[in-house]
Amino acid sequence: MxxxxxxxxxxxxxxxxxxxxxxxRQRLIKQFLQIPLVVLSMLVFIWCIxxxxxxxxxxxxxxxxxxxxxxxxLLLSSAxxxxxxxxxxxxxxxxxxxxxxxxxxxxxxxxxxxxxVEESSVSIGSIELVKIVLLFFVSFxxxxxxxxxxxxxxxFISPFKSREKADQDADDGIGLGDxxxxxxxxxxxxxxxxxxxTFRAQEEHSMSLGSFPSPNPGRTETPVPPSPALSRTPxxxxxxxxxxxxxxxxxxxxxxxxxxxxxxxxSPLSGSRKGSMYDLRQDRWEGTPRTLSRSQSQATLVPSxxxxxxxxxxxxxxxxxxxxxxxxVPPTAEQQLAARLSPWLPTLFYSLxxxxxxxxxxxxxxxxxxxxxxxxxxxxxxxxLFSVLLVPARIRRFLHxxxxxxxxxxxxxxxxxxxxxxxxxxSLGAYSTGSRYxxxxxxxxxxxxxxxxxxxxxxxxxxxxxxxxxxxxxRYRGExxxxxxxxxxxxxxxxxxxxxxxxxxxxALKLAPSRGLxxxxxxxxxxxxxxxxxxxxxxxxxTVIFCILTGVLGALAGxxxxxxxxxxxxxxxxxxxxxxxxxxxxxxAALLGENPRAAAISSLAxxxxxxxxxxxxxxxxxxxxxxxxxxx
Numbered sequence: 207m208x209x210x211x212x213x214x215x216x217x218x219x220x221x222x223x224x225x226x227x228x229x230x231r232q233r234l235i236k237q238f239l240q241i242p243l244v245v246l247s248m249l250v251f252i253w254c255i256x257x258x259x260x261x262x263x264x265x266x267x268x269x270x271x272x273x274x275x276x277x278x279x280l281l282l283s284s285a286x287x288x289x290x291x292x293x294x295x296x297x298x299x300x301x302x303x304x305x306x307x308x309x310x311x312x313x314x315x316x317x318x319x320x321x322x323v324e325e326s327s328v329s330i331g332s333i334e335l336v337k338i339v340l341l342f343f344v345s346f347x348x349x350x351x352x353x354x355x356x357x358x359x360x361x362f363i364s365p366f367k368s369r370e371k372a373d374q375d376a377d378d379g380i381g382l383g384d385x386x387x388x389x390x391x392x393x394x395x396x397x398x399x400x401x402x403x404t405f406r407a408q409e410e411h412s413m414s415l416g417s418f419p420s421p422n423p424g425r426t427e428t429p430v431p432p433s434p435a436l437s438r439t440p441x442x443x444x445x446x447x448x449x450x451x452x453x454x455x456x457x458x459x460x461x462x463x464x465x466x467x468x469x470x471x472x473s474p475l476s477g478s479r480k481g482s483m484y485d486l487r488q489d490r491w492e493g494t495p496r497t498l499s500r501s502q503s504q505a506t507l508v509p510s511x512x513x514x515x516x517x518x519x520x521x522x523x524x525x526x527x528x529x530x531x532x533x534x535v536p537p538t539a540e541q542q543l544a545a546r547l548s549p550w551l552p553t554l555f556y557s558l559x560x561x562x563x564x565x566x567x568x569x570x571x572x573x574x575x576x577x578x579x580x581x582x583x584x585x586x587x588x589x590x591l592f593s594v595l596l597v598p599a600r601i602r603r604f605l606h607x608x609x610x611x612x613x614x615x616x617x618x619x620x621x622x623x624x625x626x627x628x629x630x631x632x633s634l635g636a637y638s639t640g641s642r643y644x645x646x647x648x649x650x651x652x653x654x655x656x657x658x659x660x661x662x663x664x665x666x667x668x669x670x671x672x673x674x675x676x677x678x679x680x681r682y683r684g685e686x687x688x689x690x691x692x693x694x695x696x697x698x699x700x701x702x703x704x705x706x707x708x709x710x711x712x713x714a715l716k717l718a719p720s721r722g723l724x725x726x727x728x729x730x731x732x733x734x735x736x737x738x739x740x741x742x743x744x745x746x747x748x749t750v751i752f753c754i755l756t757g758v759l760g761a762l763a764g765x766x767x768x769x770x771x772x773x774x775x776x777x778x779x780x781x782x783x784x785x786x787x788x789x790x791x792x793x794x795a796a797l798l799g800e801n802p803r804a805a806a807i808s809s810l811a812x813x814x815x816x817x818x819x820x821x822x823x824x825x826x827x828x829x830x831x832x833x834x835x836x837x838x
């Protein structure tokens with residue numbers, strides 16, 4: 207390649223990059239300004255709630271309390287003020303919630319990255335390690351089977367079965383919509399081939415910051431009327447028609463800009479229908495569901511309209527593509543490159559942050575920690591993008607992206623620190639200094655804390671992600687109302703069994719009492735498991751390991767095990783309760799893209815399970831019994 211050709215490509219890139227930024231400026235403003243401000247507001251709200259929860263006689267995570275408060279405030283507002291006024295705060299909460307839930311798996315990575323620090327306080331013999339591994343896997347599968355059996359039994363004997371369907375139909379936005387025709391979508395005409403092929407190419411890489419590219423590449427982001435090729439089938443009632451257009455990436459005809467990501471809750475965490483939970487490269491034209499729940503298809507901010515099919519004249523002539531759309535000028539090379547760069551802009555941003563972070567990290571004196579935040583944060587984000595987008599699907603079925611991202615991040619931090627002459631402990635100490643938002647917002651400690659590290663930022667975002675689960679719970683409030691009996695009747699017995707059986711089994715296997723007590727919190731989400739284990743005086747390092755590995759195992763093996771138990775994919779209540787009670791927030795994140803109704807059930811299930819465990823361990827007599835059973 208000649209020097210002239212290289213120079214021409216560089217100049218083309220320099221011209222296309224500003225054009226790409228200009229075309230997507232509204233999306234970038236939302237992603238880099240609106241969403242961060244809303245997330246910051248969430249963290250301030252959690253800090254205010256923490257001022258109250260810290261005064262309680264028992265430990266309770268402020269993030270979970272904040273999630274419950276926001277959920278009940280939305281319910282109260284909808285019941286008293288109506289949906290129109292409730293939609294006002296949702297216009298700002300929904301985009302931030304969707305962003306946080308799309309990236310929630312990455313926010314769990316610091317717990318794994320910091321394992322060498324946690325592991326330094328854990329000393330386990332080889333025989334005891336084998337016992338722990340066996341108990342971990344065997345008890346997990348038995349716990350899932352037990353949860354499935356309880357849910358199945360309670361669903362069968364539920365005294366509210368006769369009212370469930372009526373309640374679903376009565377609740378606004380809840381109930382089954384009309385079936386979607388079995389025929390596949392019509393093939394695009396030759397006049398649409400360029401736009402659709404370019405849109406699919408962009409969509410494959412549009413995971414960056416959770417947005418899909420504009421379906422009209424090379425042009426400004428203005429509404430485009432739907433093509434006749436996509437309008438040949440009879441018009442479906444709203445909101446089903448809007449949902450199908452959204453599923454296929456086609457712009458809506460009349461839906462206003464809701465200020466939310468087009469791919470709401472279809473994240474890097476979402477699953478493919480072929481078994482890989484992280485296949486972002488699936489074709490959006492495939493895998494159309496046969497039936498669609500109205501609650502699943504309706505955006506929270508879009509009011510429902512009565513179902514009515516317009517009269518369709520089968521003898522009416524089909525419109526011609528060439529008669530309706532004027533011939534367009536072929537895009538220039540600059541426009542084509544701008545369209546390709548659009549979905550990669552956030553990735554380019556983090557790559558630039560990484561490159562700028564290198565001199566900042568190495569040019570500071572060796573006696574100071576150095577400004578490691580830009581370097582380590584960009585490394586963590588780029589590792590997660592690699593784990594989700596570039597690792598083959600067959601590997602992701604067995605190697606969860608949390609594990610891949612954590613391993614790459616830990617190796618990268620070790621290598622970058624080693625060049626500077628740091629040990630792994632010093633490097634991880636700069637990765638997480640302990641200065642999280644609750645510490646930074648505390649006025650009594652102002653000026654007395656170290657600058658936050660990348661791990662502290664992600665830990666803080668995890669708390670905001672827990673709060674954002676209130677939004678999908680509100681979206682599927684009808685299902686939560688209908689199946690409250692099954693959820694409460696399952697989570698409480700499972701919590702009691704987990705707290706008392708694990709210490710007893712651990713003592714029978716001659717495990718150390720602190721490690722037997724660590725098993726009791728394995729199915730509780732990490733923000734709740736840490737204060738729970740502090741009440742029990744268990745092993746905190748092992749507790750974090752158990753919680754994360756249990757969530758990852760539930761996300762990988764949970765759906766397959768439920769299929770072996772003949773649980774149908776549409777049985778969202780069983781899937782949600784079982785995975786929520788056994789694998790907490792990580793499995794809930796895996797459900798968000800593939801089965802959002804099950805994810806809503808799972809959100810409330812793991813909260814109820816955690817609340818039951820924390821509430822029981824707040825009673826001193828219960829703690830004494832558990833410690834006695836563990837042999838302490």
